[in-house]
Amino acid sequence: AQSVSQHNHHVILSEAASLELGCNYSYGGTVNLFWYVQYPGQHLQLLLKYFSGDPLVKGIKGFEAEFIKSKFSFNLRKPSVQWSDTAEYFCAVNARAGGGNKLTFGTGTQLKVEL
Amino acid sequence: DGGITQSPKYLFRKEGQNVTLSCEQNLNHDAMYWYRQDPGQGLRLIYYSQIVNDFQKGDIAEGYSVSREKKESFPLTVTSAQKNPTAFYLCASSPRRTVLYMNTEAFFGQGTRLTVV
Numbered sequence: 001a002q003s004v005s006q007h008n009h010h011v012i013l014s015e016a017a018s019l020e021l022g023c024n025y026s027y028g029g030t031v032n033l034f035w036y037v038q039y040p041g042q043h044l045q046l047l048l049k050y051f052s053g054d055p056l057v058k059g060i061k062g063f064e065a066e067f068i069k070s071k072f073s074f075n076l077r078k079p080s081v082q083w084s085d086t087a088e089y090f091c092a093v094n095a096r097a098g099g100g101n102k103l104t105f106g107t108g109t110q111l112k113v114e115l
Numbered sequence: 116d117g118g119i120t121q122s123p124k125y126l127f128r129k130e131g132q133n134v135t136l137s138c139e140q141n142l143n144h145d146a147m148y149w150y151r152q153d154p155g156q157g158l159r160l161i162y163y164s165q166i167v168n169d170f171q172k173g174d175i176a177e178g179y180s181v182s183r184e185k186k187e188s189f190p191l192t193v194t195s196a197q198k199n200p201t202a203f204y205l206c207a208s209s210p211r212r213t214v215l216y217m218n219t220e221a222f223f224g225q226g227t228r229l230t231v232v
Binding site: 006009032034043044046049090092094101102103104105106107108 | 171
């Protein structure tokens with residue numbers, strides 16, 4: 001069955017520190033990969049996405065993610081975090097299932113950035 | 116404006132009652148999804164539908180039911196059999212993934228917070 005693992009459940013960083021959040025998925029076929037963000041009290045927003053082509057994708061607010069097919073991974077990175085990046089981050093995989101597509105999310109990583 | 120509308124925003128239910136959450140989209144998307152969000156558990160898939168009159172169970176379908184009689188509507192019923200229904204429910208839609216159209220991105224509604232009292 002298709003699944004998504006996010007290994008870091010809670011991350012606390014100081015401002016200007018670098019960020020890397022892990023995401024691994026289990027599915028052998030073609031996938032679309034996403035990172036979504038949910039700021040406190042707000043709704044889910046798309047941060048970035050990978051469909052095909054360059055495995056290094058750039059998203060909003062300085063975030064980027066690298067798709068490594070051999071490792072089934074899609075880790076999220078940001079060189080220097082800001083206090084406003086405090087949020088919950090979700091990795092998601094869209095893969096073929098039942099003749100269409102099934103979108104599966106990881107359990108999320110709660111990021112807290114301290115001043 | 117195009118988008119996904121979930122109603123109501125807040126819903127209170129007495130134990131033993133069924134309740135239906137509404138989800139409507141005007142994006143002309145084929146695929147629609149229902150997720151449940153609980154603290155520390157992420158978004159868990161309840162049901163999804165690729166096309167009208169067809170739907171599949173997700174990872175936590177027990178105690179829930181859906182229908183897909185129209186392309187734009189995918190209501191979710193939380194039945195009395197659902198042992199822990201208090202949660203935040205999110206509806207999403209995306210273009211159907213096919214051989215010709217491989218890349219799909221999901222769009223989310225604003226959610227319904229259900230509380231059992």
